[in-house]
Amino acid sequence: MRIVLVGPPGAGKGTQAAFLAQNLAIPHISTGDLFRANISQGTELGKAAKAFMDAGNLVPDEVTIGMAKDRMEAPDAENGFLLDGFPRNVVQAEALDEVLKADGVKLDAVLDLEVPEDEVVKRIAGRRICRSDSAHVFHVSYNAPKQDGVCDKCGGELYQRGDDTEDTVRKRLEVYHSETEPIIDYYRAQGLVITISALGKVDEVTKKAMDALRREAA
Template sequence: MRIVLVGPPGAGKGTQAAFLAKKLSIPHISTGDLFRANISQGTDLGKQAKSYMDAGNLVPDEVTIAMAKDRMAQQDAVNGFLLDGFPRNVSQAEALDLALKADDVSLDAVLDLEVPEGEVVKRIAGRRTCRNDSSHVFHVTYSPPKKEGVCDVCGGELYQREDDSEATVRNRLNVYHTQTEPIIDHYRAQDLVVTISALGKVEEVTERALAALKDKQK
């Protein structure tokens, strides 16, 4: 299957993408991984992306699109893929449509993970990260540390990253609503969108997603 995964920040896209890609035996392609791979390998596209990122600028659509097209053309993606974080806006969605049409293939589904805005804020703003090791992450509601403000693993101080502050989360949500959410209508016009609730346990959301995608399999 060829799938685009979309949803607001905090919807659990990365987690669901990993599970779904494994279940469906297709590669999980994320923009973050694309950038890291191209930059670490020193490709021309990676050098272009790095120059923009080093200057504190957004990587232009044409560079992101070129990276995605290159990755989708690799052998493991011939029979399908799951795109996570791309397309990020309507112009990227239109470019993806053209790229797939040129290869005489098309998307099977656009999986829309739906989460109430209040829950998104709660999920992200409640995160607390260890100053000693950023891989140690807790949540004030869902996975609190045994002792408030102290990492269970190493005893380091837990703090709220600036990226996780409520003001930053609401700004990210605004960007999502204005830039990314319109792609849902773009794909709805092609009868590709399946919307599911992303509330509940990870396994429950995965099963919900697989059931919804089954109806779209060709």
Template sequence: MRIVLVGPPGAGKGTQAAYLAENLSIPHISTGDLFRANISQGTPLGLQAKEYMNAGHLVPDEVTIGMAEDRMRQDDAAQGFLLDGFPRNIGQAEALDTFLSAHRLKLDAVLDLEVPEEEVVRRIAGRRICRNDSSHVFHAEYSRPVKEAVCDECGGELYQREDDSEETVRKRLAVYHSETEPIIDYYKKQGLVTTISALGAVTEVTERAMRALPRG
């Protein structure tokens, strides 16, 4: 099974990708993991990416595509994979099609996680992170600490990351709409897209996604 997971920031793609990959026994391939692995291992692509990132520039598509292709060639991806964060634009989607065609493979499904824009803003802008341990995460509305701005786990100060401010979230959504959303129409023309509501409990969303996958 070869799947692409698409959705705006705050849709829960990472969480759903992990559950789906486990259920389907295929690797979860995320752009973030690809970058971290290549940079930490000092691969030629990782060194290129680090150079661009250190200069404050976006990593070019060809570097991201190269990392994704290398990962999809690995043995554990022979029977399938779940792509999360790649492709993120039409150029990357076309490159993925070319790669799959060259290996006589094809995508089985594109799952589009749908969340209303205001819900995305609420989810991300409400996050509060512990300064002592970033794995301690709370939410101003959905998962409030017992004491305002104090971590229940360790007593550390809770704060809002700069990336989580409402202004930044809306900018990230604008980028998603202009760059990534067009790949949904691209894949719709191939008959691959199923749109799934990402509202509700994590398990409910996973069940919807599993039901949307082709059988056989």
């Protein structure tokens, strides 16, 4: 299957992508992995991406699209892939359609992980990270440390990352709503969108997603 995974920050896309890709025996292709692989390998696209990133600028769509195209055409993606973080806007979605059309294939589904906005804020703003090298992760609601502000495992100080504050999370959600969420309507017009609730335990969400994808493939 060829699948695009979408959802707001905090929906658990990375976690679900890994499990779904494993269950479906297809590669998990994330934007972050694409950037890291191309930069570490010194590809022309990687050099271009690094130059923009080093200058504090967003990587242009054409560079991201080029990386994704190369990865989707790799041998291990011949029978399918799961895209996570790409496309991030309608321009990239349209470019993806053109790439797939040129290769004589098409998307099978766009899996939309739905999470209420207040839950997204709760999930992200509640995270606390240990300052030690181990960087253990806790959550004030879901995995609270025995002593407030102290890591259970090593006694290190727990802190909230700057990009995990409520104000920052809400700004990230604004960007998601304005830039990425429109691709859901774009793909809904093609009859590709499957929306599931991403609330609940990780394995429960994975089961819901797999059941929905199997129904779509039947």
